[in-house]
């Protein structure tokens with residue numbers, strides 16, 4: 001907390017009352033952003049915006065400057081098209097609301113599904129899970145444990161069976177049981193593996209055979225400690241499945257997850273939630289302001 | 301922006317063309333380009349700075365020989381420096397003792413359990429060892445089942461205690477089991493943990509104290525960004541690990557974390573993992589890693605030709 005203020009006030013003091021920002025300040029800003037995994041290109045773009053605004057507005061007070069910095073960085077992030085996710089609400093006419101969860105290996109897909117299911121259930125929705133990771137050792141067992149923890153039904157098949165068939169089953173079952181939400185887990189896959197990405201496209205297609213506009217949500221899960229490779233992940237998963245939003249996990253650690261700024265800058269995908277632990281309650285709604293604030297928390 | 305350092309330096313070649321000697325002035329932009337390329341490859345910000353300063357010191361004043369352009373000379377200096385930093389002496393893997401004990405640790409989802417399976421398979425099939433896998437992750441849902449499935453796939457026994465919630469005693473009991481069953485190497489898979497989770501770090505440190513491992517391997521996802529240094533430092537302070545395992549190298553990450561970690565903790569990278577199947581354990585080649593970080597698959601040939 002102390003260091004964060006130290007950093008921001010150092011920057012703002014150095015800019016206050018001037019119409020240009022001096023080199024050292026910009027270097028500090030660059031270091032803060034790059035160290036948070038924002039990446040060089042996006043960092044330079046942000047610095048450019050800050051410079052322009054300082055030149056234009058000639059800020060006087062440090063308070064205003066704090067706000068300006070925060071704003072310029074927040075402006076990079078895109079907003080979700082509606083606020084329904086904040087209360088775990090479901091858009092009208094989309095029942096069952098089909099959520100497909102994708103991402104590279106080990107980022108936290110299955111855990112996040114447990115947390116999402118819990119939150120939807122708390123919000124009074126009836127939830128079902130679909131275990132379409134039939135590949136990773138004990139993946140179905142893991143999701144089954146989560147379904148028991150939350151107390152929601154799970155649709156599963158034997159290990160090794162066709163993930164598209166499981167997804168199809170899960171959605172069909174959600175329709176026939178009149179469920180509000182169905183969340184489908186998929187196996188982790190690296191985005192440079194073409195046949196695995198094709199498999200995702202196929203899963204998507206088999207879901208839309210039951211409900212033409214489904215999946216309504218395709219969530220890309222990003223590990224908060226991932227560096228610039230997350231940009232490639234966003235690009236390829238979007239190409240294969242039309243990602244609608246992101247969730248950043250493991251932000252309870254020391255990593256900042258700044259690469260989402262770069263992703264937002266390039267692909268305009270909103271972040272909806274963040275994961276802050278391994279417990280069922282460790283999912284929180286993404287808050288731009290808090291996120292940007294934490295980028296400057298350089299204590300560690 | 302350029303896609304990789306090769307392109308960047310090729311454009312820098314143009315700036316340097318015709319200059320016979322590298323000096324402070326003509327090198328400035330090139331150094332900046334190299335630094336940015338390293339940061340783009342997820343090399344830690346501070347380390348990238350220090351690294352390029354070293355490179356600059358080496359480069360300034362070097363005489364450009366006839367056949368090689370200043371740009372190409374720079375590339376060579378950068379690459380050699382990277383290889384030297386990441387290499388060092390041949391990393392041994394210590395399996396003496398009966399049983400020898402290997403402790404596996406790292407962040408959540410980094411690939412510890414999968415690697416444990418790979419290592420067991422490698423020791424069994426390539427080294428003629430008789431391994432015992434130990435499920436000391438008492439937290440993650442289905443962690444034991446996951447290791448059991450892997451053990452079955454490779455024909456290696458897995459030791460677990462479903463009701464025991466004490467990782468230390470599970471590890472100790474496993475060693476007794478290994479002795480009685482004539483297993484000569486014990487591989488302990490532990491739960492993923494954050495470096496700042498005091499209770500969890502204490503747990504793994506206690507396991508270490510109790511079983512005195514021959515090898516403690518820190519498993520890290522090669523896609524990790526700037527935070528790699530913090531994590532590696534914290535695990536090393538706590539465990540004084542003997543080596544690093546870089547996972548998920550079958551992806552397209554540039555893997556700058558490898559440099560950051562090596563630079564920070566000065567421990568060898570002993571294995572790499574590049575696939576989900578259990579037969580993809582590999583040794584680490586500093587040269588390949590250097591080229592990967594620099595995004596320059598073809599640069600050596602370029603320099604060699606020159």
Ligand SMILES: Nc1nc2c(ncn2[C@@H]2O[C@H](COP(=O)(O)OP(=O)(O)OP(=O)(O)O)[C@@H](O)[C@H]2O)c(=O)[nH]1
Nearest residue numbers: 105106107108109110111188250275276277408409
């Ligand atoms: N600290 C922390 N750990 C998390 C978080 N989310 C998930 N994890 C842990 O990360 C590890 C991997 O999580 P999983 O949910 O299995 O990840 P996955 O993406 O389903 O993995 P694969 O299916 O193997 O690709 C587990 O140990 C989780 O407990 C989080 O927000 N914080």
Ligand SMILES: Nc1nc2c(ncn2[C@@H]2O[C@H](COP(=O)(O)OP(=O)(O)OP(=O)(O)O)[C@@H](O)[C@H]2O)c(=O)[nH]1
Nearest residue numbers: 105106408409410411412413414492548573574575
């Ligand atoms: N593509 C690829 N995937 C890998 C590799 N190593 C592990 N994985 C995958 O990464 C995911 C996580 O691997 P695990 O072995 O469960 O990781 P872990 O560190 O034991 O996870 P926790 O116990 O939850 O902390 C799984 O989907 C693995 O199949 C690798 O080298 N390449």
Ligand SMILES: [Mg+2]
Nearest residue numbers: 109110133139
């Ligand atoms: Mg999973």
Ligand SMILES: [Mg+2]
Nearest residue numbers: 412413437443
């Ligand atoms: Mg594990």
